[in-house]
Amino acid sequence: MNTISNNYSKNNINDRTKRDDIQPWALFLPEIKELICDKKFHELKKLLKGVHPIDLAEGWVNFLPKEKLIVFKLLEIRKAVEVFEELDFEEQTYILNNLEDISISEILTGMASDEKAKLFKKFPERIYKKMTTLLRKEDVDEVKNIVEYPKNTAGRLMSTDFVTLSPSLTAKHSLEKIQACARIHKIETIYVLYVVDDRNILIGGVTLRRLISAPQDIKISDIMSPVQLIKINVKTDQEDVAKKFSKYDLTAAPVVDDENHLIGIITIDDIVDVIQQEASEDIAKMGGTSASELSADSVVKVVRYRMPWLFVTFLGGLVTSWIMSGFQRTLSEIIALASFIPVVLGMGNNIGVQSAVIVVRALVIGQFEIKKVLSAIFREFKVGLLIGVVFGLFLGVVAYIKNRHGVPPEIYFAFAVGSGICASMTFAALIGMLIPVILYKFKIDPAVASGPFVATATDIVSLTSYLVISTVILL
Amino acid sequence: MNTISNNYSKNNINDRTKRDDIQPWALFLPEIKELICDKKFHELKKLLKGVHPIDLAEGWVNFLPKEKLIVFKLLEIRKAVEVFEELDFEEQTYILNNLEDISISEILTGMASDEKAKLFKKFPERIYKKMTTLLRKEDVDEVKNIVEYPKNTAGRLMSTDFVTLSPSLTAKHSLEKIQACARIHKIETIYVLYVVDDRNILIGGVTLRRLISAPQDIKISDIMSPVQLIKINVKTDQEDVAKKFSKYDLTAAPVVDDENHLIGIITIDDIVDVIQQEASEDIAKMGGTSASELSADSVVKVVRYRMPWLFVTFLGGLVTSWIMSGFQRTLSEIIALASFIPVVLGMGNNIGVQSAVIVVRALVIGQFEIKKVLSAIFREFKVGLLIGVVFGLFLGVVAYIKNRHGVPPEIYFAFAVGSGICASMTFAALIGMLIPVILYKFKIDPAVASGPFVATATDIVSLTSYLVISTVILL
Structure with missing residues (x-):
């Protein structure tokens, strides 16, 4: 589908690009509808010559079914093919069902081989058979060949139309x-x-x-x-x-x-x-869902994409809760320690995800050399520690003010909370970087890691570090 | 820099693509070093003809400084230009500092205008002046023109070499x-x-x-x-x-x-x-950092990229802590309620980020029409509620088992915890979708939203919903 598309235009394109919330198709749609209404087909044909096929396809849903057929039949064959290639499967079948065999054959033959294969793949058996009768034998073979290659491979991307x-x-x-x-x-x-x-x-x-x-x-x-x-x-x-x-x-x-x-x-x-x-x-994937959600039409489908990752988080959350229960003695003795848990979880999560997205992207585009893991670990440790110290100081000050009349002497408490979050952030940064690397080593797509897995792992690591450090200091 | 690169090759490429952890440059590097060592420059020149300039540039750091100059000088001029264009600025300056003026002039003239502009932009004033004396006047004007355009605009991308x-x-x-x-x-x-x-x-x-x-x-x-x-x-x-x-x-x-x-x-x-x-x-951005981190060389720079987002999280975490303190009565009466807070925060966060990444991507690639916000809200509400009900049941069961001998009758407690997380997830899903949309409306890049902002907002919303709902039911 390599059409260098400089042969279509409308007049005041400068206006158009400035008002970028107005879609190009919105500008010619009323005029087309009016011309159909007035049955001025000759003028319509002329107008359609100036409309880009991709803009036309984008505005397609705004036509009435009858209008669609009129517009489609008035297009010159090359343009009709381009518009057809851009339409949804439903729209394509509607047109095929309402066109004479001779035009169908023209459209199908005109399509790029990869687009044709994509379309045929979706036909039910009966329609598939009918459509193949309208194609030349070599076109049918071409389609059959392409359809056989697995999804997301070069075979599906390639075109067989070449010299x-x-x-x-x-x-x-x-x-x-x-x-x-x-x-x-x-x-x-x-x-x-x-x-x-x-x-x-x-x-x-x-x-x-x-x-x-x-x-x-x-x-x-x-x-x-x-x-x-x-x-x-x-x-x-x-x-x-x-x-x-x-x-x-x-x-x-x-x-x-x-x-x-x-x-x-x-x-x-x-x-x-x-x-x-x-x-x-x-x-x-990094968010813990699938790009298919973008085009999913039913709520149930969306739920199905998100569910597995939420379940990972759920189990992780239970582990975190269970760890918290393990420190019940600490927490009940020094209730103020518990009130900072949301801060600890949030900060651990954030710094972990930061490390993860950077490593994942570097792995995906091939900029991260797996040999250099050791130096990356050391670097991430320094980053985590430096940031940890900064926020340790911040949280220490907050803890000092908040706990002015608390049970442990305020300066100890502030020190415990500060060291706790410092340790917690350092480990979270490390784990956020390591999880994608480990998955990559085991040939699992690292992108699935950076959302739910990292979030869960950092929760566990950061909460444990915080509670252990502060318990050791205070009890 | 539009070179259709089919004019370079090595023999056993099939081997190479199969062992995908071996970089192409690793295969010819030892041979080049050996030929330099043996001073067999004629053979080296022949060997270099078969190496792709991009592979050569990739392996460049593995040469000694002296080797770099020998290899570079043996390249034919067109290839030397291509290799030069691919190198880091430091490598480029090293070569320019060690080449005769006549060769520098050849290299600079041969470069694509956009690459040339990129290079000149980085020169200190003194070098810039020296280098411009080695170019023809029209080339200097070309460079000056391109350098004037702001970063990330068409002016910087374009080439001025055309017919x-x-x-x-x-x-x-x-x-x-x-x-x-x-x-x-x-x-x-x-x-x-x-x-x-x-x-x-x-x-x-x-x-x-x-x-x-x-x-x-x-x-x-x-x-x-x-x-x-x-x-x-x-x-x-x-x-x-x-x-x-x-x-x-x-x-x-x-x-x-x-x-x-x-x-x-x-x-x-x-x-x-x-x-x-x-x-x-x-x-x-979605992770709350900058892509520049990928190439940042110092730990301090990385810290500077991450700090602002962590600060957002920090403030949000303090708000969350403060809300928790507000429910101190509930929490101290029913300590078991507190133990599920990590689950509630984690789940709210995850579902919020899921909604956010999908909406952000749709906004960025132009698939989300801002007109349809109302229907998107309703849809997200249904998704959140459905998922919330599922995990409400899960967590209800866990709560029932965990609290078999607790203070409130176990069935009430299970119901309170279950409804709490259900409400918390529904609202988190909504807020995760709305924040990017609102930012987009106010012409702020929605990608910055989906990490720290959404994480913080969902923490606050989900914790509040959980505590309000369970308090109402239990007290």
Whole structure:
């Protein structure tokens, strides 16, 4: 779906970007509705030419069912395909159910192979069969192939619409081939071209830029570059694909099977979506839920995403309560000690989560080297201790004032509370950093760690440190 | 810096990707060191041809200072520039200080304009002046221009190395102009070309694809498309630029000043970095720290990033403690009630953060419409209540067992604790969702909210609800 979208426009875009709470579709929607109402279809067709397909898809739900069909049928075929690709599955099925077979076939054939596969995957068996009768055999095979790859792998991201070159072609003939293909077929990109031998084994790549500026009678084999480093196995996880794109500043990469046959290409615009998606997923995991919650439609589904993490917290909370009961003697003798427990829990939690999110992000984007754990521990210890001392002093002062007429001499009490929170924060910072690292070592996604697990662990560690230290000092 | 990096390779890359804990640079590093030791510079030069500049830059710190200079001088100029662009500022200055003026001038001239600006910005006045004497006047002006734009704006992202077309050119002549430019100058991309009139006002755009497949004598004005929708003002924030790229699936966009003069282009590879960077920043903010912590070198700096958020938590914790003191009568009469406070705080916190991260992410990527707040509140209320009921039952059972011989009749106590945590979680879920929305309304970045603010607010809300409800039931 690599459409360089500079061929659509509306007039006063400057107004639009300034009032950023107004969505682009809101500006042309009333006009479209009016033209439909007045049956001015010729004018409507002209207006639609100036609307970006993505804006149209965004405003789609605001049309009446009948209006949707009228608008869709008035779009030129390439644009209709783009709008169709952007719509929800429900909207897509509504259109397919109300279009003649010949138009359906046009739309389906026009879709990018990855989008087509996504759509077909969702069809119930009966519809799937009906739709495949409307496609050419090669398109059906293409769809079947892509659908077979597991979710979130290179196989699902790749497009199978590309031109290949053979090493014996000249630059001139290659350009002619590319021109001819670009005119007739939809092609994901013509800016990077891959070279295969007669068994379709990937042997090299050449950029269109190189091809254009090379002498016209030179052979491809003389200007192509090896693509060893940047080829991607079809089973590679999409997160690793994204890492490779961003590390090597790629704009496209070839996808091969285990025998090194070229079977697809991935372009950078697909990667942008992956990065957004993975970042959302990481953020959600760190909060103890799933990014799917963003699009979940039922309350029960949301509850199901959140429940497991809340259960972790629940068990952790019970452990914390149980520890507190263990110190009942201390707490009942010096009731004032108990009143600072919310501060201790909150501070331990916060400093632990701070350490965790930083380590998790560094692990995820590959900036944290696992070899350097020891120096990271030492550094985190220093950070925790320094911050602990500062807040130890703060809380000590508060405790001194609050306990002016308390049971233990106020200065002892202040000292006990201060040292307690200092120890508690130091250990919480350490544990917040260590949990993601340990999970990573055991090949568990560290992002799931930083929310509930860290919160629970820091509660336990910080409360215990606080109570032990203050008990030792006071009793 | 849009280099399609398929021209570098090493032999057994398959081995490499499988052992993913081994960094690519680790594989050639010993060999390079050995060749330097044996003074086999000719062989070293050949070996370096096969190493990707980004891998080389990654392994750079493992060379001795003397080795660095030898390796750098043996690189061909284009690759030397790429390696140089990837290095840290300290490494860059080391190289510049030890290179002859003529080579420095080659390196600086070869750099992409945005990278050059980044480097010059960091030079102290004296070095800046010296370095500018080694550049051509137009390059100096370019750097000065870019450095003037505020951080994190389109002006800083854009490159000023591009070809423009005029509307009266034919497709054939345009292609010839592009070929000539691509051979002589470094150009950010030749795949999207922008059309300007004789006052350099942006009037359209055309893709290389279109240009190639068009009849060769057609005029640019007949095949160009308007670029209203996708042009970017030079002062636009980089986050908004990234949103536009990802919404409209762009691969490049023109940057204009207020008078619509074309002054630069932004390509998608720069946007990939922005998206990564913004995601890191959001994640760090949600944890109550800054993404700069990732690269902070001193413990004091880390402490400074974390301190403000911890202070928020500290004050919040004191408020929570103060509320607890307010319920001293309840708590001293029914000591068992106090022992569940860690559970209540932990659960409130967790469900609040869950709501917050989801809403924050939806706000940041533009999926949450502020109009729908009321329905979101109602939905979150249902989620919170449903989860609250479940954990109310759990905690009720625990309370019943734990308090078998307690002061209030066990069934009352269980009921009070259960209803307490149910109310506490419902309100915590609501407040976790509302705080980011309110901040967003007041144009404060919602990402800063979801960590410390939400944690503090949920502590206060959940503890109060728990104590009020259970007090009402029991006393």
